[in-house]
Amino acid sequence: MIHITRTLSIPDSEIQEQFIRASGPGGQNVNKVSSAVQLRFDVARSPSLPEAVRARLTVLAGRRINQEGILTIEAQRFRTQGRNRDDARVRLVELIRRATEVPELRRATKPTRASQRRRLESKQKHGDTKKQRRSVGPSDG
Incomplete structure (x- = not known):
């Protein structure tokens, strides 16, 4: 049993692990031992996941989840199985823990009249500063 949160856990029977040969460094060990792990979890048909978590997990997983809803995680960072x-x-x-977090809803707000005024004054001041930097042309005087 894998515990995600206090209320959510996944039984080991829902997870499939396949051991494959890893790429990268390791010398002769790489050619002989299947130390990399390919973990599969059926997100679409898992009875353990609430519907909202399933939807967020599908989005978070991105390319790691296929058309059938199976999440695949490959791990080959270490030399041992x-x-x-x-x-x-x-x-x-x-x-899955990240998928359980409900994102805060963003409420659209308008800037205050004072902040709009400050912004426009700042822009005007910046424009005036840039005008002062311009060189005087022959027609200007």
Whole structure:
């Protein structure tokens, strides 16, 4: 059982892990041992996820989620299978935890009349400063 929050947890049966050969450094070990982990979690059909979390997770996952709604996380940072497995699970938990956070609604506001006036005065002052920097042309005097 993977605990995401106090109220949300995912049973191990909903997660599939496949061990594959990692690319990158590692010498002969890379050619012999399948130390990289490919973790799959079916977001679309998971009974553990509330609908709102499922929708936010689909957006957050981006390219990591396919058309069928399966989230794939690959972990090959470490040389051992166990550490890569833990890394993949931690990344899954973090992604789902971010999806559980409800974003604050943005309320449209208007700037105050005083702030509009200050902004226009600032623009006028800046324009006047730039006018002072101009060179005097032959027709100006």
